[in-house]
Amino acid sequence: MNKTIRHQIFSRWREENPFPTTELEYTSxxxxxxxxxxxxxxxxxxxxxxxxxxxxxxxxxxxxxxxxxxxxxxxxxxxxxxxxxxxxxxxxxxxxxxxxxxxxxxxxxxxxxxxxxxxxxxxxxxxxAFRQPAMAVDTHIFRVANRTRIAPGKNVLEVEKKLLRFIPKEFLMDAHHWMILHGRYVCTARKPKCGSCMIEDLCEYKEKTDI
Incomplete structure (x- = not known):
């Protein structure tokens, strides 16, 4: 996947959800x-x-x-x-x-x-909490990074390092949340909802569904 496509993917996510955050509730x-x-x-x-x-x-x-x-x-x-x-x-x-x-x-x-x-x-x-450009790779992010080919890797640390290197800097602060939400609700583990995915045309997953 090239730099231009990655930029388009994150641009679409930002347009849909300009201020993403964790779904955990907290005040401090x-x-x-x-x-x-x-x-x-x-x-x-x-x-x-x-x-x-x-x-x-x-x-x-x-x-x-x-x-x-x-x-x-x-x-x-x-x-x-x-x-x-x-x-x-x-x-x-x-x-x-x-x-x-x-x-x-x-x-x-x-x-x-x-x-x-x-x-x-x-x-x-x-x-x-501290707005540092860190990338927490959970199962959702690991799956999305590999399926889409945004940052494919064999293990969590490899994916983390690639994401920090490949994601355009303007998106890095919020990329963690966009990718988790995408994996949780669209690019789901058993059957991704490719037919209703806003980045389907940019994603390099070969076994796309029509859901």
Whole structure:
């Protein structure tokens, strides 16, 4: 895929949705961090249902620590892997209090050092909370990058690096959200909706459907 086609693809996505954002609900970098930790192998809808009850009660490192591990679990028990996630969140809250004055750090190294925070989570926080041009490659982005041939790669890191290199700079800040939304609602895993896709004529996927 050449530079001109990539530019056209992202231009269309921007025209349709000029201000894309995550579907996770949050009002602070800390709330976003906790939501992203909870979202691993879970849906944004499921995470939002839990945090709508949790955040009015506890939405800072201090207040979550006051809940305690069992108290936190009672709010997140509907989410997959909640035991491990709750333990990581408690540890992360303690580190944020001890080392960062309860603020979420804005560097990859500091974020990835937090329990429960991997490269993808760090990239989401850097991009969404701190508006840094980071690319969090989840299953949706990995699929869209490979199917369309925007940035094909054999693994997540290869796709991430190619996307950062190939996406025109003017689109880089919001590209993460456009690609996730496209993968979630149009370029779906089992059967992509090619017939109703706004970039079908630009996409290089060979097994297109007429849906």
């Amino acid at each position: 970098p800390f709330e976003l961090l906790i939501a992203v930790i909870l979202s691993a192998q879970a849906t944004d809808v499921g995470v939002n249902k839990a945090t709508r009850k949790l955040y009015p009660i506890a939405n800072t490192p201090e207040t979550i620590l006051q809940l305690g591990l069992e108290g936190l679990k009672s709010y997140v028990k509907t989410i997959g892997l909640y035991n491990a996630k709750a333990e990581n969140i408690i540890k992360t809250c303690q580190i944020l209090m001890d080392q960062y004055s309860s603020q979420v750090p804005d560097t990859r190294e500091a974020l990835e050092a937090l329990p429960g925070v991997g490269r993808k989570t760090a990239n989401v926080v850097l991009n969404t």
